[in-house]
Amino acid sequence: MIKVNTEDHPWNKPLTVQELLDEKGYIFPHIVVRINGQYIEEDDYATQLVQDGDDVLVLHLMAGG
């Protein structure tokens, strides 16, 4: 089990950040990903693995006023 934005999400095997984003339907180009408090660079989405127990935050980049 992992957490995605504070909610439980099933985890069956290691998957990349990109695979998780695809699975959750996060398709916006402006996204900020943090795993266990650590910022993940966009270039690493295809290789960075999400492990069992990880706390993942996916934030939509918003700056409009």
Place this chain on the structure above:
Amino acid sequence: MEPGQYLRNHEAISRQEQQILADKRVLVAGCGGLGGYVIENLGRVGVGHLRIVDGDFFEESNLNRQLLSSHINLGKPKVLAAKQRMQAVNPQVEVEGFQTRITAENASELMQGCDLVVDCLDNISSRKILQAACEEAGLALVHGAVAGWRGQVCVILPGEKLLDKLYPNPMAERGEEARQGTLSFTAATLGSIQASLVINQLLHPKDWGSRVLLIDLKELLFHTIVLD
């Protein structure tokens, strides 16, 4: 103090708290979608002194969401419209308007004498300038940002630097709003929550523990996350 103006604030806000608010000065940076609702709410609740900073003039594209914009004030400075609006809504509120942009050179001076700062800006670099000046001045910053149906809001205390975590890419200047625009009710919702945080923080200062409220009005999702 005009007795009728604040009658329906009581006892959610006590008479003693009402007087505390009357003596407070808040800087509202940005007078667009969020800022319009923040100013409206703070003035109606009774914050005594509002300092409003915005260098823009109203244009047609503002009409879909900016409370202070209308067909009769297109081309008018936003700070002037805010001042006139508050004069009509609550003339007890002193409004200082500064028709300028927030810069590294003027941010500290603009917040002199203020008790709290509200971030209603529309770009990341200006927001970070505001955060840095708040750090230096030891002031709380109530941040809000919107894009389409979504928004985020938080109280940033000196030392937390939450904007560095919300906007970790130093090259990014805008977010999803550049693609999705912003809807009226999203600005109204987030601006109103910002105003509630301002009043709460002025009356009951506290450490919010790096909490950020994320809102998605399309899915009716409200998430509070901790950015530690």
